[in-house]
Amino acid sequence: MQALLALENLTKTYRSGATDLTVLAGVSLSVGAGETCAIVGPSGSGKTTLLGLSAGLDVPTSGTVRLAGHDLGSLDEDARARVRNQHVGFVFQNFQLLPTLTALENVLVPVELRGESGRRGDAVDLLGRVGLADRLDHYPVQLSGGEQQRVALARAFVNRPQLLFADEPTGNLDGDTAGHIVDMLFELNRTAGTALVLVTHDLDLAARCGQIARLRNGRRVE
Amino acid sequence: MNPIAAVLEPWTWRMAWRDSRRSRPRLLLFSLSITLGIAALVALGSMGRTLRSTIDEQSKALLGADLVLSSRQAAGPDETNLLQRLGGERASEISFASMVSFPGRDATRLANVRALTGGFPFYGRIETEPPSASEEFRRGEGVLVEESMAQQFELKPGDPVKLGTWTTRLAGTLRRVPGDSVAFASLAPRVYIAGSKLPDTGLLRRGAIVRYRTMLKLPDVPPVGDIVRDNKEEFRRLRLDFDTAEKRREDLGKALEDLNAFLNLVAFVALLLGAVGIASAIQVHVQQRLGHVAVLRCLGASMASTFSIYLVQALALGAVGSLAGVILGSAVQFALPVVFRGLLPFPIHVEFSFVVAARAAAAGIGISLVFALLPLLAVRRVSPLVAIRAAYESAAAGIDWARVAVFASIAATVFGFALLQTRRWQQGAGFAAGLGIAFLLLAAAARALVWAARRFTPARLPFAWRQGLASLHRPQNRTGTLIVSLGLGTFLLLTLQFTRSTLLNRLFPPGNDRQPNAILFDVQPDQLDGVVALLKGLGYPVLDEAPIVTMRIRTLKDRPVKDLATNRAARIPGWVLQREYRSTWRTNLVDSEKLVAGRLVPRVEAGAARIPVTLEQGIARDLGVGVGDRLSFDVQGLALECEVSGIREVDWRQVRPNFFVVFPAGALEAAPAMHVVATRVADAKSSSRLQRELVKSFPNVSALDLTLVLETVGNLVSKVGFAIRFMALFTVMTGVVVLVGAIVTGRWQRSRESILLRTLGASRAQVRAILFVEYASLGFLAALTGLVLAAGGGWALAHFVFKSGFQIPWLDAVVALLAVPALTVAVGLSTSRGIANAPPLEILRQEA
Structure with missing residues (x-):
């Protein structure tokens, strides 16, 4: 069976002044449908860069990324955006809710981007499942950190993505709240069959994943 | 999806x-x-339309007749025949300059006396106060005087008036006469009398300069244009100037359109400045987003x-600003007739025009969109x-062609608008280029300030100074926007101010004390000794005295003038050939002239076959003659054969009798002459004393008081200046709005720094001092750059347009250098008040 996400020999080099800085060197990774994978490593090891390349937020200097059957290297930025919209969900460390939109509107953005209508019920339902049924019309600034991340979670799942990328999803949360969010993440993974790719420092969290990719100095170590 | 399709998506708008x-x-x-710029465009646009339609409606009342013929000579048999042939209804007017005195007030002033016979005006009416006065004066029961003169001497109907030897009473004051503009009438205040009373004044002596006008009301068919065309040659032969309502309409329309176009450009600068404000606001907005x-990506x-x-947000910004501008402009347009009162020959009633409003709104939305595209990219x-x-920054990839295209469309928009207004591509390009240079220089000044603040802020300066100067170069500083908006406003206002003083200096060069300021003319030869004695008796010097003989050119290089006038190949302006030359004789050059070619022959023997004369440089050029060329003059029917012996350059700005043609002594003494005498009086009081004494002994002698003319022209320049400054005010106000906007965005950006400083223990005074240093330096540099630009612009206008010297009016410059920083600091501190005064925690909560 073809992997949902297949990274082959990814290298990313940034030019900084006169010198080249290689942040990723020859990294390969494969994640199948419904699987979970944690990317771990010390700060500056290339975790976030790997996540960005996997989701098509940037293009590698060399190597290939196949996501849901699409070779991202052959697509332009708008086409990659369509792939993200159709197959991918995101959860960020700093939540990244649009501050001018209410909780419900934030959740509905990916749906609206598809040009779909009549999905308000789904969004309300998802917000109910993350425990925010009574906070639909609140703005991010009126919500706590944990609540904001739960809205982000609802937004990530509203398009029923095949793959969810989470960048330090609990990095900005206290222990109890973080545990609650992680439970929800895995719960949604299990019920919706969504594959999970997590970037984390938290080894306990990583241990709950089926696969762990360790990075050091831009290389995969194992 | 392309951006245009995306704009049409409901989701985008949501x-x-x-x-x-x-x-x-x-x-x-x-x-x-952009509101003020749009408001100015709407108001001016509506007024422009109203002016055009009023001129069309009142075109006949502009002249008061279908055709007006005027001449320096009384009608002879040929003229009478012509008038009979033309038919229609006739009225006539004899006008000349004379002193008028008001015995009740012990006051005298030079006036333009007009003796009217017949039913003029045929269209419109002479408006007087009281209204009945316009009929009374026709019956010979009193005179009408200019309203301004009546005000000057506090005259009331019934007060005695003396004109020459005729003493009568004041019937009323003149408000408006068809065909005359109020502004120019006040230069020589008009006095209307009935034609039948002219002999009673005894003022029409031989040699006096008189203008005869015949006003005609003609049948509708044939059209006046055809009559003029068929009789043009006859008019020229008889030396009749003609004027028609149609010609008036075109001339006036052209002059007003020019003024309107100029003011529209001033308004457009306000709009552009507003667009810069919008662009800078969008930039901050987009940075935050x-x-x-x-x-979303x-x-x-x-x-x-x-x-x-x-x-879409930029579009909405433009639309809201434009809508507010249309509403404000619709209100302001009703104030414009008041601003322009005194410049227009008729009252106007401005009405709201949907077309004008729509056009201005479209301009506002379009221009704010084009400018907003720059930061939006x-x-x-x-x-x-x-x-x-x-912290991720994408690498810049070569030339951004979209950016280049946006710059090109900004340039095209500015050029297009200027072209639309001026209808001359050179002027359109000049305007766009000038504005572009101003923008670039201001932007360069802003960059230089940022660089200098970063580089040269001394470490020993007090903390508040260092912080304030650092604000100039900190990331996302507002230095560029503020310098451009404030500098452009300063530049525009100062240029207008400088140009005004250039014009005034040109008209009235700051003279020395020995220059004449009162000129007595129409002095008959037998009165000359008496007038000189009177002046000396009163203690006034005779600075200049010259006899004047009126003449016309008969032949030029042995060809009759009549042939030359009809010969287009000769390329000599008609007025130069046909005008009446008031010439003098003298034996030497005067201070205001110098010989540039040939020689000046001081005197000739009586009966010389050919008289050597000198010509003024300009008129010699127009006539196409040089030293050695022949010409002859007609002096009261007698031919004088002459030869050009020299060419003189004359400084016409000097107030003294200057002449196109100067004869040597011995040639003209026998011709009927009158004299002008120039003197200098100390002040307005001695001037009126002189005028009173003159009128008592020599009622036909007129005194032109130049101090009064200076004041009148000064007033006229002020009226035009007021209209221009009123419009420029929109630019300045826009500058203030942009200033407030830029400071408000700065506030949002900086609030965290100020809060941090306050948290760390900075006092409110320190926070205010930091803001003071920042805004004062911004204001000062903007004013300085605006001043340099205005000096350049003022010099260019003086040099190329007015052909005149240029001096910076330092007082205006200093006022600008003080006022602009003061305004900036005032707006800056008042807009930032919340930050300095509120407790840090409160702000932290608000700004979170």
Whole structure:
């Protein structure tokens, strides 16, 4: 069976002044449908860069990324955006809710981007499942950190993505709240069959994943 | 999806609306940047339309007749025949300059006396106060005098008036006469009398300069234009000047359109400045939204969709600002007739015009969109990576052609608008280029300030100074926007002010004390000794005295003038050939002239076959003659054969009798002459004393008081200047709105720094001092750059347009250098008051 996400020999080099800085060197990774994978490593090891390349937020200097059957290297930025919209969900460390939109509107953005209508019920339902049924019309600034991340979670799942990328999803949360969010993440993974790719420092969290990719100095170590 | 398709998507509009939620009051403020510019365009546009339609409606009343013929000579048999042939209804007017005195007030003034016979005006009416006066004076029961003169001497109907030897009473004051503009009438105040009373005045002596006008009301068919065309040769032969309502309409229309176009350009500068304000607001807005853009891109929004969200917001900003401008402009337009009163020959009633409003609104939306595109382009290059890595910066990839295209369309818009107004491509290009240079220089000055503040802020300066100067170069500083907006406003106002003083200096050069300021003319030869004695008796010097003989050119290089006038190949202006030359004789050059070619022959023997004369340089050029060429003059029917012996350059700005043609002594003494005498009086009081004494002994002698003329022309320049400054005020106010907008965005950006400083223990005074240093340096540099630009612009206008010298009026310059920084500091401190005064915690909560 073809992997949902297949990274082959990814290298990313940034030019900084006169010198080249290689942040990723020859990294390969494969994640199948419904699987979970944690990317771990010390700060500056290339975790976030790997996540960005996997989701098509940037293009590698060399190597290939196949996501849901699409070779991202052959697509332009708008086409990659369509792939993200159709197959991918995101959860960020700093939540990244649009501050001018209410909780419900934030959740509905990916749906609206598809040009779909009549999905308000789904969004309300998802917000109910993350425990925010009574906070639909609140703005991010009126919500706590944990609540904001739960809205982000609802937004990530509203398009029923095949793959969810989470960048330090609990990095900005206290222990109890973080545990609650992680439970929800895995719960949604299990019920919706969504594959999970997590970037984390938290080894306990990583241990709950089926696969762990360790990075050091831009290389995969194992 | 392309951006245009994306703009049409309902989702784009919904997102634009939602995205604006927290910034609407701020965005509304920014949208007001263009409001004043649009308001000015709407008001001027409506007035322009009203002017055109009023001129069309009142075209006949502009002249009061269908055809007016005027001449320096009384009608002879040929003229009488012509008039009989033309038919229609006739009225006539004999006008000349004379002193008029008001015995009840012990006052005298030079006036333009007009003796009217017949039913003029045939269209419109002579407006007087009281209204009955316009009929009374026709019956010979009193005279009408200019309203301004009546005010000057506090005259009331019934007061005695003395004109020459006729003593009568004041019937009323003149408000308006068809065909005359109020502004120019006040130069020589008019006095209307009935034609039948002219002999009673005894003022029409031989040699006096008199203008005869015949006003005709003609049947509708044939059209006046055809009559003029068929009789043009006859008019020329008889030396009759003609004027028609149609010609008046065109001339007046042209002059007013020019003024309107100029004011529209001034308004357009306000609009442009507003657009710069919008662009800078969008830039800040977009900078704050780059993170949101990245998130939307992560969630799968296309570049076009995200770009369109902010494009729609810019569009809405332009639309709201334009709508407010249309509303404000519709109110302001009713004030314009008051501003322009005194410049127009008729009252105007401005009405709201939908077309004008729509056009101005379209201009506002269009221009704010084009300007907003510059910062909006940044949205296209936001990488979705910014969502997970805030410091990520995408690499610049070569020339951004979209940016180049936006700059090109800004240039095209400015050029297009200027072209539309001036209808001359050189002027359009000149305006666009001048404005471009002003923008570039101001932007360069801003960059230089940023660089200098970063480089040269001494470490020993007090903390507040260092912080204030650092604000000039900190990331996302407002230095550029503020310098451009303030500098442009200063530049515009100072240029207008400088040009005004150039014009005044040109008309009235700051003279020395020995220059004449009163000129007595129409002095008959037998009165000359008496007048000189009177002057000396009163203690006034005779600075100049010259006899004047009136003549016309008969032949030029042995060819009759009649042939030359009809010969287009000769390329000699008709007025130069046909005008009446008032010439003098003298044996030497005077201070105001110098010989540039040939020689001046001081005297000739009586009966010389050919008289050597000198010509003024300009008239010699127009006539196409040089030293050695022959010409002959007709002096009261007698031919004088002459030869050009020399060419003189004359400084016409000097107030003294200057002449186109100067004869040697011995040639003209036998011709009927009158004299002019120039003197200098100390002040207005001695001037009126002189005028009173003159009128007592020599009622036909007129005194032109130049101090009064100076005042009148000064008033006229002020009226035009007021209209221009009124419009320029819109630019300045726009500058203030942009200033407030820029400071408000600065406040949002800086509030965290100020809060941090306050948290760390900075006093309110220190925070205020920091702001003071920042705004004072911005204001000063903007004023200085604006001043340098205005000096350049003022010099260019003086040099190329007015052909005159240029001196910086230092008082205006110093006022600008003090006022602009003061205004900046005042607006800056009052807008930032919340930051300095409120407790840090409160602000932290608000700004979170």
